[in-house]
Amino acid sequence: MCKDLKSHTLHLQRVVNHFTTEQIASNRLQLKASIFIVRYLAFQAIAFRGQDESFSSLNRGNFFESLAKLKKAIREEIGDAKFCIMVGEAHDESMKEQMAVVFRYIDAEGFVKDQFLGLIHVVDTAALILKKGIYSLLSQHYLDIQNIRGQGYDGANNMRGMWNGLQALILNDCPYAYYIHCFAHRLQLALVKASKQVNPISGFFLTLLFLIKIVNASCKRNEQLKVANANEIARLIDLEELKTGSELNQIDTLQQPVETCWSSHFRSVSSLLRMFTPTLEVLQNIIDDAILGEHRAEA
Incomplete structure (x- = not known):
């Protein structure tokens, strides 16, 4: 187990070291843009929410409409390139199950980028429902499912299950969407397992x-x-x-x-x-x- 922990730690360090100054600056710029939108709306006493925030709405409210411009820029940058999806699920303070979707792709200048593209509310964590939510997000941004070249999730059965897990369902539709178990999650499970022995x-x-x-x-x-x-x-x-x-x-x-x-x-x-x-x-x-x-x- 100590050997596994060491190898995972070295891998994570290599990933961190691989980040370029441009990537870090890009991530910070996106975060700053979201903060700017929040501060601007708050200082101007402008309502965040719209009357209808559904995806079919023509006006989802000031915050969502402002963020939509950021997502449009990300979509244009992806273009027709191949991409990987990384998905994490957790419930928020209101006890609603939320699924965050991050896209990894290579931009026109050859840099690997990780971009958050959406937060999806799901009524259940069953693999079929998670798959439907991801496909819906892809459809909204006109992204081809056949361009998926990788999937990254945690090790929960509904995610990694060989026959009925999310990765298997997507792999059935796109045979090149290889599944990779999140390395940080593996490290966490190893630490928890080791601590329980003491x-x-x-x-x-x-x-x-x-x-x-x-x-x-x-x-x-x-x-x-x-x-x-x-x-x-x-x-x-x-x-x-x-x-x-x-x-x-x-x-x-x-x-x-x-x-x-x-x-x-x-x-x-x-x-x-x-x-x-x-x-x-x-x-x-x-x-x-x-x-x-x-x-x-x-x-």
Whole structure:
């Protein structure tokens, strides 16, 4: 396993080193364009959303219409070239399942580019539904399915399944759309598997998950955590133990680790360290206010 981790790490480092200054600048430009649109609409008090944001709408609202110009430029750059698709799925804060689609292709100057082209809401994560969503996106941008030369997903069964997985369904339609398991996802799975073999580490994250479950179990507790966090920040500022400035000392929340996201475990532990005192206060409130012994015992 150590050998696999080393090889994956070296591969990821080679990928990072391969990025050119032009590619990095291009990615930053796209991000800045999205931020510019958001800031412009906000400062001008212009509504983001439209009355009808469906793909068939003639006016999907100011934000989507502005982003459409970016997507048009990406589509023109792809042209009739071959491309690969990289897809990730996750649910958002409103518990809607979202599928992000990124296209990898070589531009006219010979540079490899990764461009985000769409976020698709899907009602289910079944392979057929995911395939339908991807094909719909391709159709909207007049991209030929037969030009797909690669697929990159995580290792979930609905994605990689040999017979009924998304990669198999697309491969049936396009025999050159070879599937590659996401290397970052492989590394994450290896790390999670290794950590579960060490009892103290495994026990720590089980306790962390249990703690987050208790504190985030209701809107009331979330609100208590925010208030306690704000009070703790104010106290530390008064003691001059925290720096003040733009975008510093934001009201935070506990982050739950996710096995398929390699950096989420670090964020989860960091969030608990930042909010340790407010978390203890919420737990004490649960003990004091609980009517049923179950919640009191858990806290």
